[in-house]
Amino acid sequence: MTDIPAFSSRHHNRIAALHGDVTEWRRDLHAYPETGFEEVRTAGIVAEKLRAFGVDEVLTGIATTGVVGIVRGRSEGPMIGLRADMDALPMQEVGDVPYKSTVPGKMHACGHDGHTAMLLGTAKLLAESRDFAGSVALIFQPAEEGGGGGRVMVEEGLFEKANCETVWGLHNWPDLPLGTFCPLAGPTMAGIDYFDIAVLGQGTHAGMPHDGVDTVLAAAHLVTAIQSVPGRNVSPHKTATIGVSMFRGSDAYVVMPDEAVIGGSVRYFEPGVRDLAEARIRSLATGIAEGFGCEAVIDYRKNYPPAINPPAEAEFAAGVAESLVGADKVFREHDPCMAGEDFSFMLNERPGNYIWMGTAAPDHASGKLHYPDYNFNDASIPLGIGYWLALVDTLLPVNRYDVT
């Protein structure tokens, strides 16, 4: 395994002693991946371990498979939330690791197995020491990868059940070196909407196009025209990515279909940009379809809001990370990521921060997030647990007169 970078923590020895166990838990979760809202085995293991660690309250069944464990410290204080995601992706693993996915077509390619295992390790150490004032809610959410498990947990009363003052997220980041952290202030992960547009016309024999109304040609023009929205409508000083990733027409070389369907995503950071993009896509679809003698049926769905880290908590997280790995290993400046993240639903309810934890190491081929050869770097586990514990120490310090 990759060497673990040096880090400074008063819990260093306890973390190091637990590293092997957490790695085993992570690899077990990796071998049995479950996708959104179906994390039954995973959630069962999480709840069972939390109870075994002596966590005070274990709430299950929030957003179907979500689990929240609450650990109380040795004295009174506020509650904070630490969040991990549990779901895998619907894709086939190609890497050749001993703990390779045993479930065809499912894979932990985003490292949520690592996030879950690290938060479990954190739970164990917190429950053992109770060395903090207040309480910590360990939030294990389902369905981050498109299903909006974070949204459903909030809708099902996450913060009524666990009234956190602040909420904190962490994601492994293979694009940054192991031992580094990146807590951005402001836009961090993009908002994402989905759209499907059905172009309706008149199918016909491919050899006699004049007898029908060509839906594929109209849809092809629409795909091209949609690219004018980020290029010509959105200000060059703002950000939007709009892509058509699905295109469905006929199933035969010789049949022109009644209907061609395209689908894709809009990614943005500002609500005004999103509203502009939606309006332009609707207008282009309607106008282009009509120009070709077709009709457009548009299904535009708002999905994840952008994750915008509030500046004060970003600076706080940066200070915590610096205490762990040193000032030169904490990056406050970085391009935001155009992928989405439903931790945004929690950040919209409570202040907090979503931090990237670097995992790249020269002797570890981790691949990229969502790639079929992605491989979580287990050497990052102590740093993840170290960050969570440093956050608890800093946010919920035990009163120095409160000696036990």
Ligand SMILES: [Zn+2]
């Ligand atoms: Zn992902």
Ligand SMILES: [Zn+2]
């Ligand atoms: Zn992820």
